[in-house]
Amino acid sequence: MTDNRYDVIIIGTGAGGGTLAYHLAPSGKRILILERGDYVPREKANWDPQLVNVDGHYNAKESWLDKDGKDLHPHTNYYVGGNTKFYGAALFRLRKEDFGELRHHGGISPAWPISYDDLESYYTQAENLYQVHGNRGEDPTEPPANSPYPWPAVSHEPRIQQLSDDFARSGLRPFHVPVGVMLDEKNPRKSRCIRCNTCDGFACLVGAKSDAQVVCIDEAIKHPNVTLLTNSLVKRLETDSSGREVKSVIVERNGSLEAYSADLVIVSCGAINSAALLLRSANDKHPRGLANNSDVVGRHYMGHTNSVMMAISKCPNPTIFQKTLGVNDFYFGSKDFEYPMGHISFVGKLDAITLKAGAPAIAPNFTLDLMAKHSLDFWLTSEDLPNPNNRVTIDRDGKIVLSYTPNNLEAHERLQNKLKQAMKQTNCSMHGHECHQGLFGRNLYVGQRIPLAGVAHQNGTIRFGHDPKTSALDVNCKAHDLDNLYVVDGSFFPSSGAVNPALTIMANALRVGDHLMKRLGVSQVERTSQPVLAEV
Numbered sequence: 001m002t003d004n005r006y007d008v009i010i011i012g013t014g015a016g017g018g019t020l021a022y023h024l025a026p027s028g029k030r031i032l033i034l035e036r037g038d039y040v041p042r043e044k045a046n047w048d049p050q051l052v053n054v055d056g057h058y059n060a061k062e063s064w065l066d067k068d069g070k071d072l073h074p075h076t077n078y079y080v081g082g083n084t085k086f087y088g089a090a091l092f093r094l095r096k097e098d099f100g101e102l103r104h105h106g107g108i109s110p111a112w113p114i115s116y117d118d119l120e121s122y123y124t125q126a127e128n129l130y131q132v133h134g135n136r137g138e139d140p141t142e143p144p145a146n147s148p149y150p151w152p153a154v155s156h157e158p159r160i161q162q163l164s165d166d167f168a169r170s171g172l173r174p175f176h177v178p179v180g181v182m183l184d185e186k187n188p189r190k191s192r193c194i195r196c197n198t199c200d201g202f203a204c205l206v207g208a209k210s211d212a213q214v215v216c217i218d219e220a221i222k223h224p225n226v227t228l229l230t231n232s233l234v235k236r237l238e239t240d241s242s243g244r245e246v247k248s249v250i251v252e253r254n255g256s257l258e259a260y261s262a263d264l265v266i267v268s269c270g271a272i273n274s275a276a277l278l279l280r281s282a283n284d285k286h287p288r289g290l291a292n293n294s295d296v297v298g299r300h301y302m303g304h305t306n307s308v309m310m311a312i313s314k315c316p317n318p319t320i321f322q323k324t325l326g327v328n329d330f331y332f333g334s335k336d337f338e339y340p341m342g343h344i345s346f347v348g349k350l351d352a353i354t355l356k357a358g359a360p361a362i363a364p365n366f367t368l369d370l371m372a373k374h375s376l377d378f379w380l381t382s383e384d385l386p387n388p389n390n391r392v393t394i395d396r397d398g399k400i401v402l403s404y405t406p407n408n409l410e411a412h413e414r415l416q417n418k419l420k421q422a423m424k425q426t427n428c429s430m431h432g433h434e435c436h437q438g439l440f441g442r443n444l445y446v447g448q449r450i451p452l453a454g455v456a457h458q459n460g461t462i463r464f465g466h467d468p469k470t471s472a473l474d475v476n477c478k479a480h481d482l483d484n485l486y487v488v489d490g491s492f493f494p495s496s497g498a499v500n501p502a503l504t505i506m507a508n509a510l511r512v513g514d515h516l517m518k519r520l521g522v523s524q525v526e527r528t529s530q531p532v533l534a535e536v
């Protein structure tokens with residue numbers, strides 16, 4: 001049993017857990033990382049749209065339930081690196097205002113217990129670690145930053161540049177989306193990233209996406225004091241008799257149960273699985289679930305209101321890497337709608353195979369192949385608001401139940417209309433205003449009819465705050481009710497803003513990491529290993 005004792009146990013290797021492991025690794029402390037999944041195999045299937053987008057080859061092979069008891073097949077991934085293996089790597093800071101209270105059409109987006117300034121330096125560190133490519137000063141809602149992006153923005157391909165110019169001419173302020181890909185455009189021969197069309201939603205076959213495995217876990221486990229156990233599913237956390245300390249982490253591994261213990265236990269399973277783990281760990285001292293005296297664990301689930309909008313033009317769109325353009329002019333509202341609407345950017349370029357599974361209303365005379373060749377594939381994000389009844393629970397068999405009713409939908413509809421208007425104002429040099437034949441909304445989650453299954457941006461289920469009555473975690477993301485339990489994945493968000501969440505999770509993991517270093521009595525560390533360089 002002595003061998004199973006560590007200083008720190010981290011459960012989960014995604015944006016939160018992976019980043020924290022990287023940060024703590026040089027401390028010399030004995031660290032155990034437990035990950036339920038394995039490494040994503042390196043195989044041609046990584047970049048196969050049929051297998052990835054249509055067949056869900058890498059999706060978690062489990063089913064949850066929705067609020068009506070119907071099966072829900074979540075679009076989520078259990079691998080080393082978590083969902084960052086498959087993410088689009090659009091790495092945004094939340095806006096400064098997102099940390100305060102904001103009034104939305106659908107209600108209130110509550111304030112965070114920390115301010116943007118508390119996180120600013122950690123955002124910078126996270127951008128450096130994940131090699132974010134971007135241009136400061138273009139995005140009109142961008143919060144103040146004390147340093148430039150470590151890499152210049154990924155350039156627009158000609159069709160996207162043309163759209164950007166059109167948008168700018170019509171008075172919008174389009175910008176380059178900050179992305180974490182190891183692309184060196186000045187030195188293409190040596191660039192690790194080859195700028196391909198299978199990035200967003202796919203694992204990178206050449207290891208050039210800045211994901212939590214490549215950037216963090218691979219570096220962390222170079223330290224002899226760090227152990228990673230894959231295929232190790234944490235089933236339950238057990239406390240001591242006082243209920244104040246997690247005493248044992250119970251893991252299913254190689255078909256049997258094992259127990260591990262540590263001075264500090266960090267949960268980072270993703271917002272849905274972390275809440276489920278705490279709920280499953282109920283005991284007589286924590287009858288509602290671990291760390292759940294407040295009864296907020298599992299509640300306030302948020303996942304963003306997202307949609308893909310395709311604009312079909314007469315002009316072809318031969319873009320390969322499409323996720324370079326963003327528009328935030330409507331993020332906080334507009335003259336005709338005073339409430340926040342959200343964020344417009346792109347998904348990876350859609351192809352006919354992907355479209356086939358979730359074919360939208362077909363434009364006359366367009367085959368799917370032609371549609372894919374001519375479409376601009378926008379990604380729209382609006383904030384959903386924390387509702388205590390949108391929640392994760394577990395049924396009698398321990399199965400996850402995700403109950404969710406969408407809210408703040410007026411904001412999203414307004415955002416869609418803003419995009420339609422903006423597209424009407426573009427003026428193609430060959431076909432004039434008629435070039436964009438129409439905008440078609442469709443579900444992103446091709447091949448899966450239940451939009452709730454799209455849990456990519458899950459957050460909010462174990463919120464942090466000052467008041468133990470209304471939050472489960474304190475400002476350091478330690479459970480109010482326990483002395484050695486922390487949560488560092490997307491669960492801690494009290495509100496979600498309308499930009500992609502991963503950079504905020506990473507930055508917060510670094511912030512919590514500094515707190516943990518102090519708690520472990522580590523004053524300074526020497527970082528012998530460097531994050532992967534863009535050039536090979």
Ligand SMILES: Cc1cc2nc3c(=O)[nH]c(=O)nc-3n(C[C@H](O)[C@H](O)[C@H](O)COP(=O)(O)OP(=O)(O)OC[C@H]3O[C@@H](n4cnc5c(N)ncnc54)[C@H](O)[C@@H]3O)c2cc1C
Pocket residue numbers: 011012013014015016017034035036037075076077078079080081082083084086087088089090091092200201202232233234235268269270271273274277456457458488489490491500501502503505
């Ligand atoms: C297709 C796709 C595209 C996306 N694009 C973007 C984007 O462009 N920008 C952005 O900001 N975000 C994006 N996201 C979202 C982003 O990936 C997540 O916000 C982020 O990965 C969440 O980090 P996390 O640490 O909370 O959880 P995760 O990254 O999900 O990590 C959780 C880890 O815990 C493990 N785990 C779960 N339960 C257990 C258990 N019981 N025992 C042991 N291990 C466990 C999981 O296997 C996983 O490795 C995207 C997501 C998807 C799916």
Ligand code: SF4
Pocket residue numbers: 181182192193194195196197198199200202203204205206207208209210321
């Ligand atoms: S090579 Fe570049 S564009 Fe292609 S998947 Fe990898 S990181 Fe993404």
